[in-house]
Amino acid sequence: MSYTGVLLVDKPRGPSSHQVAAWVGDMLKSEVGHSGTLDPMVSGVLVVMLGKAVRLAPLLLLHEKEYVACLRLHADIPREHVEAAVKEFTGRVYQRPPRRSAVKRALRIRVIHRIELLDMQDRLVLIRVRCEAGTYIRSLCVHIGRILGCGSQMIELRRTKSGGFSVENTHTLHEVRDAVENGDEEKILSMILPPEEAIADIPKLIVRPSAADAVSHGAVLAGVGVIRCDKFVRGQSVAVVTEEGRLVALAQGLRDSEKFVCGEPGLIARSTRVFLSPTRSNKQY
Structure with a gap:
C-alpha cells in the first residue's frame, strides 16, 4: 500500500534526521x-512527509519551531540576572551558524517570538524558545553567556513543536516498526495525518469541483471557480481546497484577495504543488 500524509516522529538522539526519515520510508515502503x-x-x-505529501516541504520548512534547551553557565550567576538576559533575546537577533553547521557561516537575522526561563539549578539553565525557522539555538545559548559575561554552552536540546505539530502527538520509531511487523494497517493509518493537517495556518481558496479538476491539470485558478477565500496578498502562499476540505494544490496568489470578487472572471492564483490527481473521478490522491 502506498501512503500519503504526514507522520510525526519523536526523533531520538543519535541518528540524523535523514536517517530517521529513511528508516520510516523503508518500513512503510514509501517515498519520504x-x-x-x-x-x-x-x-x-x-x-516526515510520505508520498505526495513530500510536495509540502517548501511550506513545512517555514513553520515556526519551539525548543526546550538546557545550557550550562561557566560561572555562578543570580537567577534574576539570567532571567533579564534571556528576555533581551526576544525579537530580531543576529546569528552566525555554529562551526559544526554544514551551511555557510554567513551572518543572518532570525526572529525569536518568545523565550522564557523555565528552571535553573546551580549553573544549569532550562529555557523554552519559540522562534522562526532556521534559528540556531546553540548559538543563542552561547550569546546568552556572552551577555552575562561568563560564557555558556548548550548541553541538551529538544524540539517540542513544529508549526502546529506538537511532541505530544509524535510516534516513536519503535511504534512504527511494531505496527508494520504486526501488520496492523489500522494502527499505521491512525498515525499518518492527512496533508490537510499541514495547511491549517495558511490562507485558503475554496473552489468548485470543476476548478479543482482544472487546477489538477495545471490550469491557473480563475475567480469564476472560487466559492470563497481567506484574506491574502499577492505573492503569498495559499492552499486551494475543495468544499469538503480536500487539498487540491498549494499556490501563489496573483492578486490581493481584496481586489477580486469570488465567482467573477480574472486569474487569482498559480499552483506551485498539485496534490489532487488529474481526473474527474472521485479519486483524491
Whole structure:
C-alpha cells in the first residue's frame, strides 16, 4: 500500500534526521522527506512527509519551531540576572551558524517570538524558545553567556513543536516498526495525518469541483471557480481546497484577495504543488 500524509516522529538522539526519515520510508515502503533538520544529538518533533505529501516541504520548512534547551553557565550567576538576559533575546537577533553547521557561516537575522526561563539549578539553565525557522539555538545559548559575561554552552536540546505539530502527538520509531511487523494497517493509518493537517495556518481558496479538476491539470485558478477565500496578498502562499476540505494544490496568489470578487472572471492564483490527481473521478490522491 502506498501512503500519503504526514507522520510525526519523536526523533531520538543519535541518528540524523535523514536517517530517521529513511528508516520510516523503508518500513512503510514509501517515498519520504522531512522538514526542519535536527542535529544527530537533538531529539523531538521531526515531520516526515510520505508520498505526495513530500510536495509540502517548501511550506513545512517555514513553520515556526519551539525548543526546550538546557545550557550550562561557566560561572555562578543570580537567577534574576539570567532571567533579564534571556528576555533581551526576544525579537530580531543576529546569528552566525555554529562551526559544526554544514551551511555557510554567513551572518543572518532570525526572529525569536518568545523565550522564557523555565528552571535553573546551580549553573544549569532550562529555557523554552519559540522562534522562526532556521534559528540556531546553540548559538543563542552561547550569546546568552556572552551577555552575562561568563560564557555558556548548550548541553541538551529538544524540539517540542513544529508549526502546529506538537511532541505530544509524535510516534516513536519503535511504534512504527511494531505496527508494520504486526501488520496492523489500522494502527499505521491512525498515525499518518492527512496533508490537510499541514495547511491549517495558511490562507485558503475554496473552489468548485470543476476548478479543482482544472487546477489538477495545471490550469491557473480563475475567480469564476472560487466559492470563497481567506484574506491574502499577492505573492503569498495559499492552499486551494475543495468544499469538503480536500487539498487540491498549494499556490501563489496573483492578486490581493481584496481586489477580486469570488465567482467573477480574472486569474487569482498559480499552483506551485498539485496534490489532487488529474481526473474527474472521485479519486483524491
